[in-house]
Amino acid sequence: MRIDVLSIFPSYFDGLTLSLLGKAQESGLIDLRVRDLRDWTSDRHRTVDDTPYGGGAGMVMKPEPWGLALDEIAGSSGEAPTERPTIIFPSPAGEVFTQKTARALATREHLVFGCGRYEGIDERVFEYASDLGEVRLISLGDYVLNGGEVATMAMIEAIGRLIPGVVGNPESLVEESHEDGLLEYPSYTKPASWRERSVPDVLLSGNHGAIASWRREQQIERTKRRRPDLLPGDETAPV
Numbered sequence: 001m002r003i004d005v006l007s008i009f010p011s012y013f014d015g016l017t018l019s020l021l022g023k024a025q026e027s028g029l030i031d032l033r034v035r036d037l038r039d040w041t042s043d044r045h046r047t048v049d050d051t052p053y054g055g056g057a058g059m060v061m062k063p064e065p066w067g068l069a070l071d072e073i074a075g076s077s078g079e080a081p082t083e084r085p086t087i088i089f090p091s092p093a094g095e096v097f098t099q100k101t102a103r104a105l106a107t108r109e110h111l112v113f114g115c116g117r118y119e120g121i122d123e124r125v126f127e128y129a130s131d132l133g134e135v136r137l138i139s140l141g142d143y144v145l146n147g148g149e150v151a152t153m154a155m156i157e158a159i160g161r162l163i164p165g166v167v168g169n170p171e172s173l174v175e176e177s178h179e180d181g182l183l184e185y186p187s188y189t190k191p192a193s194w195r196e197r198s199v200p201d202v203l204l205s206g207n208h209g210a211i212a213s214w215r216r217e218q219q220i221e222r223t224k225r226r227r228p229d230l231l232p233g234d235e236t237a238p239v
């Protein structure tokens, strides 16, 4: 998978070269290219923002740099024609990102992330970008960040770890929260007793059927308690 990131703070993404995603890049599973949006400005101050038409506080990101950058990155830049890229703009006004979104995006060949700053990006950029690829405005949740970089980091990690070969043991991707629509069961490791607190006996029983049932009960109980919104109407229905 090729992932392009456009940001006025490209060094935000230095962290992605570490650990898991770092190895994925070395092995060629992920081709991550982080670019500074200011590289597509032409004035001395490398200006990327201006005042909003219609007034209002703050600044809006100018369309010109975005248009030039997207033409180069998302346009058919002479490389072998592959599927059109999916162009993602993190935004508080976007669809909510879930594990389902991550799974769907992990199947794509080419993702482009456009990190907004200030009060946002000129709306015409999203319209123009839809001629170059599938445009998705995606929100991590109902809160506002100062820019799209943190949301992009989170999405790249959530998507990247689902790409076959990135995570050593794919089994570890199966039993985790949201994979089966429920929160994950509690985990324990040695010592069996720690500060007067013991590991649930069932987990020491060696009875794999009982352990599986106990874990499923824990998933349902936790989901009911912390995230009832995830449960279908009838919480005993198979998820």
Ligand SMILES: COc1cccc(COC(=O)c2cn[nH]c2)c1
Pocket: 089, 090, 091, 092, 115, 116, 117, 118, 119, 120, 121, 138, 139, 140, 141, 142, 143, 144, 145, 146, 147, 148, 149, 151
């Ligand atoms: C594209 O325009 C803007 C404007 C303002 C902030 C941002 C950054 O994204 C978020 O704030 C966000 C993402 N998920 N939840 C919140 C983008």
